[in-house]
Amino acid sequence: MLAGLGDLGIDGVDHQIEQFGPVGHVVVEPHRTDTELFGDLAYRQSVEALRVGKADRRSGDLRAAQRHRRRPRLGFRPFPHGQRCATVRRIHEIQRTVREVMMRIAIAGGGLGGLTLARILYRHGIDAVVYEREASRSARSQGGSLDLHPESGQRALAEAGLAGRFRSEARPEGEEHRILDPAGRTLVHHRPQPGSFSGRPEIDRSALRDLLLGSLPGGAVAWQHRLVAATPRPGGGFGLTFDGGRSADCDLLIGADGARSVVRSLLTEAGLSYVATLVELSISDADRRHPAVAELVGPGNLWCIGVNQILAAQRLGDGTIRVGISVRAADRDIDTYRSRRALLEMFDGWDPSLTALIEAGDSAPTPRRIEAMPTGTRWAHQPGITLIGDAAHLMPPVGEGANQAMLDAAELAGELAANPADPDSAIRAYEEAMFTRTHPIAEMSARVQAMMLSPTAAEDITRFFTARPPDPAPTK
Numbered sequence: 028m029l030a031g032l033g034d035l036g037i038d039g040v041d042h043q044i045e046q047f048g049p050v051g052h053v054v055v056e057p058h059r060t061d062t063e064l065f066g067d068l069a070y071r072q073s074v075e076a077l078r079v080g081k082a083d084r085r086s087g088d089l090r091a092a093q094r095h096r097r098r099p100r101l102g103f104r105p106f107p108h109g110q111r112c113a114t115v116r117r118i119h120e121i122q123r124t125v126r127e128v129m130m131r132i133a134i135a136g137g138g139l140g141g142l143t144l145a146r147i148l149y150r151h152g153i154d155a156v157v158y159e160r161e162a163s164r165s166a167r168s169q170g171g172s173l174d175l176h177p178e179s180g181q182r183a184l185a186e187a188g189l190a191g192r193f194r195s196e197a198r199p200e201g202e203e204h205r206i207l208d209p210a211g212r213t214l215v216h217h218r219p220q221p222g223s224f225s226g227r228p229e230i231d232r233s234a235l236r237d238l239l240l241g242s243l244p245g246g247a248v249a250w251q252h253r254l255v256a257a258t259p260r261p262g263g264g265f266g267l268t269f270d271g272g273r274s275a276d277c278d279l280l281i282g283a284d285g286a287r288s289v290v291r292s293l294l295t296e297a298g299l300s301y302v303a304t305l306v307e308l309s310i311s312d313a314d315r316r317h318p319a320v321a322e323l324v325g326p327g328n329l330w331c332i333g334v335n336q337i338l339a340a341q342r343l344g345d346g347t348i349r350v351g352i353s354v355r356a357a358d359r360d361i362d363t364y365r366s367r368r369a370l371l372e373m374f375d376g377w378d379p380s381l382t383a384l385i386e387a388g389d390s391a392p393t394p395r396r397i398e399a400m401p402t403g404t405r406w407a408h409q410p411g412i413t414l415i416g417d418a419a420h421l422m423p424p425v426g427e428g429a430n431q432a433m434l435d436a437a438e439l440a441g442e443l444a445a446n447p448a449d450p451d452s453a454i455r456a457y458e459e460a461m462f463t464r465t466h467p468i469a470e471m472s473a474r475v476q477a478m479m480l481s482p483t484a485a486e487d488i489t490r491f492f493t494a495r496p497p498d499p500a501p502t503k
């Protein structure tokens with residue numbers, strides 16, 4: 028359950044740390060302001076300090092201490108805003124406390140929320156098992172691209188120590204977006220500053236998930252474990268039953284199992300409402316096979332707004348274009364949208380350059396129901412269990428869900444690491460803050476979703492985007 032020191036990247040220094048405990052908390056260069064790898068940096072600097080301590084104590088030879096002090100720092104840079112960092116001592120305190128309270132943490136669901144949570148816990152020295160229903164990391168295509176916001180998704184990645192990796196995978200130019208009317212006239216055109224990461228750079232879901240998976244120790248994710256039931260145990264914690272009959276126990280269960288969460292039903296009876304239908308198509312190798320379509324979409328997102336319907340397109344990192352058609356929930360039987368001909372009839376009269384997005388699709392259109400939980404859903408705190416992400420607050424997809432799921436993960440991990448002796452207080456603090464944070468975001472998402480599929484959507488959305496910064500984006 029506990030991450031060993033070897034796992035954290037420094038082998039063979041355990042007993043030194045026990046021996047040189049009095050080194051205490053190492054404040055890591057609080058005057059410097061430009062880093063992102065706070066945990067590793069703090070950890071290695073702490074270990075360096077401990078080694079210096081050992082050299083001093085053994086030989087009294089200060090030159091040995093100097094030699095140790097000059098050990099290369101492996102290119103780590105300090106953390107922004109001069110924050111103090113977790114130290115070796117703190118990691119050990121957390122590990123010891125977690126061991127004492129015998130806390131086995133199960134995360135149901137290895138989506139963006141669950142993996143971010145596992146990663147940040149791991150950086151604090153707390154192990155968790157992620158139970159994921161998919162058979163392997165490559166079992167399913169992960170869908171489109173996401174824009175990560177600085178205050179939520181990007182913040183969580185910084186706490187996961189992955190901000191640098193994110194920058195190398197993300198596409199700032201993907202932030203460019205245009206809104207057109209059915210005649211193909213441009214209503215809004217947003218161009219980000221070239222190369223700037225200050226806004227909301229796009230990253231493919233698959234790249235983001237790979238980044239998180241690659242940052243976890245082997246065995247952190249139990250693939251092919253679809254949770255079917257969680258039963259409270261008399262002494263606390265839960266017995267977990269998986270599809271196929273396997274079982275496990277845990278002391279703390281975190282439901283990160285998405286829109287149709289199994290864990291949610293242990294905390295709230297909130298149901299889902301059907302808010303829209305999204306029909307998806309994909310155009311591979313668009314620049315070569317459909318250059319006009321590729322040029323129309325550009326490097327980011329395109330939304331063509333009609334009456335009660337939207338035709339949208341988005342470019343992925345590999346040059347694929349994903350097309351999404353959004354319509355009101357109950358307009359037609361969902362199976363109608365499996366027919367390309369039926370879709371083209373719906374967009375009869377639209378400029379042919381736009382309907383080319385439907386014609387160019389590689390395979391049959393795939394419709395899906397878009398659902399949401401009632402805004403402001405809360406639950407009474409129960410010991411040993413909580414929810415993050417879509418399991419906690421499924422909202423219409425207008426650019427917030429993944430960002431909030433990742434921020435939930437960062438905040439919950441932070442509370443657990445700050446208070447490992449009392450996980451229930453940690454969960455309570457997380458839940459209160461999460462309810463307060465996500466309620467207005469869910470309300471805004473519901474309003475934007477309704478506005479997008481209204482008869483006056485083009486005017487309303489143009490006003491929305493020109494009156495304030497582009498926040499949030501329509502369904503992709």
Ligand SMILES: Cc1cc2nc3c(=O)[nH]c(=O)nc-3n(C[C@H](O)[C@H](O)[C@H](O)COP(=O)(O)OP(=O)(O)OC[C@H]3O[C@@H](n4cnc5c(N)ncnc54)[C@H](O)[C@@H]3O)c2cc1C
Pocket residue numbers: 135136137138139140141158159160161172173174252253254255283284285286287288289305415416417418424425426427428429430431432502503
């Ligand atoms: C079309 C569309 C576009 C979107 N665009 C954006 C966007 O641009 N920006 C944004 O921030 N958000 C966006 N969202 C929302 C975003 O996708 C979700 O909010 C986000 O993925 C939630 O993360 P999660 O980890 O809570 O759930 P998920 O990502 O759904 O992950 C849940 C995981 O749990 C697993 N699972 C489910 N049930 C079980 C079970 N019983 N046992 C074990 N494992 C289970 C699943 O296989 C999955 O891996 C969009 C959503 C849609 C539908």
